[in-house]
Amino acid sequence: MAARAMTRGILGLRHSRAVTFGYSCGGSHYATAASIKPPPPQNEDVSDKIMKLPLEKPDFFRVSELFSLKDLFDARVHLGHKKGCRHRLMEPYLYGCRLDQDIIDLDQTVEHFQQALNFTAHVAYRGGIILFVTRRRQFGHLVETTAKDCGEYAHTRYWQGGLLTNAPIQYGPGVRLPDLIVFLSTLNNVFQPHVGIRDAAKMNIPTVGVVDSNCNPSLVTYPVPGNDDTPAAIELYCRLFKMTINRAKDKRRQMELLHSLSAPSTPS
């Protein structure tokens, strides 16, 4: 009940922002910078440049510098579950099996993680709403504080059935759904796939998820094969997501200042 009120409060805040979007930004295409007051009128080409420029570089936010394979190893990201718990679809991501314990291939993890962080950074740059989800109660508080620190949202409690699929009824009409959902663990408390993965796919919302060796990675848009049980690993993920999102938002502010300074020179 309290959780519902909290999420309602959170989505309600966004709701009020969504109202300003509907009225003020008639011309621009996408939801731009997050601010309660309507953004200052900008030129079309300036906003286009702000949007298009990051997509041209492969690593605009330099997320590959945020972590290395050694960091992943030290945080015990490579440790999977036992052989009996292995999910068939995780086999491509496993390096091998040492004395019945699955070892995740960190070379692949590095690539997947870079892709996932890059995607998160771009979505945050464009002012998208990011929702952190985990049903691991051990890490619920950590995930909530991470979300708070980067100005995004978290849902670490019981996932009500119609949270995404029935949102206008549950949270009021005109509610804005998240643009990206980050799963710190894709399983729920009874070791079944989290309902949020299927619901996000239903609502056409991309997902980033840490998939352990007993998880199903097929519906996750950007899976990150890695350990989701060790506190060290989860702390690493939270820290990296927080750093990426903050970096992306700072970059956005920087770009806007840069281009708004040069805007008066271009004819409107």
Added chain:
Amino acid sequence: MGRSDRSGSDNRQCVVEAVAMAGSRLERFGTVFSRVRDLMRSGVIKPTQKPIWYDVYQAFPPKREPLYVKPHSRPSTKRQEAVPDIFYREDDVRAKFYEQYGTGPRAFDPSKPNFVSTCQRFVDKYTELKSHSGLDDCALFEETGKALLKDGIVLRRRGAPPVSAESRDPVLELKLTDMLAEQQSMGAVSEETMEHTPHTSQTSAT
């Protein structure tokens, strides 16, 4: 009054937001991107309603398309072992070490990143000696044990060595209850039993 105003503004919001995200809820058909792309191509989703992540996905697609994979419900035929077992050459040495010496004197400390356990030191020394001298396995094993003893690590063998019948002291076979019965019956020979019992108690203690 306020209520009707609110509902009025809600209606306006509904008009703005309700047309947003006509979607398809078929998560098992295609990927998120393919569905949105096709909806946009057919005109169901207007270009103004393009989702934020669409361009990002187009520029940086994932390695594998997130298509739904049907779970095989029938009992699967034996497919080849896709995930190889990880074994090293030193595992032979490690297995022998654990069999003979148990865990070793020092406990494992996985919190330290560069921790070297007793077993690992043994293995390192073994490989070192193997490269220098060409002895066979058993002799090399003993040599490594001696080398570690020199370094100050005492390796205690695990389990009691097998005991042969002759080596056992016959006095140890005596049970204390029998001795007590003897003592009580031979109460007159107390001197001898007094001498005898400390001796036996000492030997039985060892």
